[in-house]
Amino acid sequence: MSQPETTLWELEPHTEAKHIILRNYLRAWFPIMGQYNSRILFLDGYSGPGQYDNGEDGSPIIAIKEAMQYLDSCDKRISNKPEIAEIVMIFIEENTERAIHLQERIDSMEIHKKINVQVVNSNFEDTANDILQELEKSKAQLAPAFLFVDPFGYNLSFELIQKLMDNPKCEVFINFMYEFINRFIRRIGQEAVMTKLFGNEDWKQLDLDCQPEERRELIHGLYQQQLIDNTAKYVRSFEMKGKRNSTKYFLFYGTNHKKGLLKMKDAMWSVDTGGTYTFSDATNPLQGVLFGNEPNYEYLKDLLLLEFKGKTATIEEIEDYVLCSTPFRTTHIKLPILKPMEQNQELRILTDRKRRWTYPAGTIIEIF
Structure with missing residues (x-):
C-alpha cells in the first residue's frame, strides 16, 4: 500500500497475515x-503508530506482548539456568504524530521491568547508522537482534542491511515492496535509489521485457x-498479494542459524498451509478460505528423488536438505513421504530399528 496520510489507517488482510x-x-x-543471551534486541525500523483504525495491534505492540508473554513464563518457571537480564525494544517512526501515538499506547501498558522500550522519532537509516557508529566507537557488537524492516516504499539501503547483518547473531525480516519496485525500476531518475536498494548495479542488467511472472x-x-551472498546463509521469502491477486510485496x-530458519518456516506455514509461501487478499485464509489446503507432497517427493x-x-x-533447500518443513518427510516410499519398495532401510515405518535418529536410507 502507499504511504497513508492519516495517523491511523485500516488494517488490510495481507498486513494481518504478515x-x-x-x-x-x-x-x-x-x-x-x-x-543463551542475557540481553537481546528487537528493532522495528518503520514502526508506525502501533495501532490500526479499529484498534488492532500494530507490530510494536505485537512484539511487546510476545516479549512480556515470554518473560511472564520465565517468572513462573523454576530453573537454575541464568535468566535474561534485558530485552531492548527500539521502535523507529519518522512521522511525529504516529511516534507520539505509539508512545502513548505503550505508556498505557504495564510493561515488564526487564523490557527497555525506546520510541525514536526519526528515520530508520539515520538511527541504525547512529547505533552502528556507537558500537564501533565502543568496539562492541550488536546484541543478538531481530530487525523488522517494513517500509512503505523502497528507499532502503542494502549496504545498511549488510552492515547490521555483519553482527553474527542478527536476523532480518524485510518488506521488499515489489509492486512499486516493478513499476519504477526503469523510470528515469530512479537509478540511484535502485542501486541503493539492490546494493549494486546488477539490476540494470535484468532483461525485463518478458512476461509478468518471469519479470517477478x-x-x-x-x-x-x-541477501544470500552478502548478509545471511539462509534466506526465505513469502509473497503477499492484493485484492486483484497481483504481487504487492515479498517478505x-x-x-x-538453522533453528531460526526452522521456526520462520513454521511461522510462514501457519499462514499458507499449502506451502506455496503466498498469501492473497483475493483468497483470504483469515476469512476461512485457505489459499492452499495441504502441502504438495508429490512435489516434495520429486525434490527428494532429484x-x-x-x-x-x-x-x-534428508531433513537438513528439506529444511535448507526446499519450502517444506521437516515434519513433512517421514509419514507422508518416506513411509509410502518404503511400502512401495522405492527405498530401503540399512540400519536396525524397533518399529517398521519409523525413521529414528541415525537411520540410513538407500533411495532407489
Whole structure:
C-alpha cells in the first residue's frame, strides 16, 4: 500500500497475515534467544503508530506482548539456568504524530521491568547508522537482534542491511515492496535509489521485457541472491498479494542459524498451509478460505528423488536438505513421504530399528 496520510489507517488482510507470521516467529524467537543471551534486541525500523483504525495491534505492540508473554513464563518457571537480564525494544517512526501515538499506547501498558522500550522519532537509516557508529566507537557488537524492516516504499539501503547483518547473531525480516519496485525500476531518475536498494548495479542488467511472472522472478531472484551472498546463509521469502491477486510485496527473512530458519518456516506455514509461501487478499485464509489446503507432497517427493535417488543418506541429511533447500518443513518427510516410499519398495532401510515405518535418529536410507 502507499504511504497513508492519516495517523491511523485500516488494517488490510495481507498486513494481518504478515503480523501472524511476525507474532508466531517471535513466540519462538524470544525463548530461544533468551535461553543463551542475557540481553537481546528487537528493532522495528518503520514502526508506525502501533495501532490500526479499529484498534488492532500494530507490530510494536505485537512484539511487546510476545516479549512480556515470554518473560511472564520465565517468572513462573523454576530453573537454575541464568535468566535474561534485558530485552531492548527500539521502535523507529519518522512521522511525529504516529511516534507520539505509539508512545502513548505503550505508556498505557504495564510493561515488564526487564523490557527497555525506546520510541525514536526519526528515520530508520539515520538511527541504525547512529547505533552502528556507537558500537564501533565502543568496539562492541550488536546484541543478538531481530530487525523488522517494513517500509512503505523502497528507499532502503542494502549496504545498511549488510552492515547490521555483519553482527553474527542478527536476523532480518524485510518488506521488499515489489509492486512499486516493478513499476519504477526503469523510470528515469530512479537509478540511484535502485542501486541503493539492490546494493549494486546488477539490476540494470535484468532483461525485463518478458512476461509478468518471469519479470517477478528476475527482480525477486536478484534481491534474494544479494541477501544470500552478502548478509545471511539462509534466506526465505513469502509473497503477499492484493485484492486483484497481483504481487504487492515479498517478505524476506535472513538468518545464519538453522533453528531460526526452522521456526520462520513454521511461522510462514501457519499462514499458507499449502506451502506455496503466498498469501492473497483475493483468497483470504483469515476469512476461512485457505489459499492452499495441504502441502504438495508429490512435489516434495520429486525434490527428494532429484537430490537423493541412487544414493544413501542419513535421515539427518534428508531433513537438513528439506529444511535448507526446499519450502517444506521437516515434519513433512517421514509419514507422508518416506513411509509410502518404503511400502512401495522405492527405498530401503540399512540400519536396525524397533518399529517398521519409523525413521529414528541415525537411520540410513538407500533411495532407489
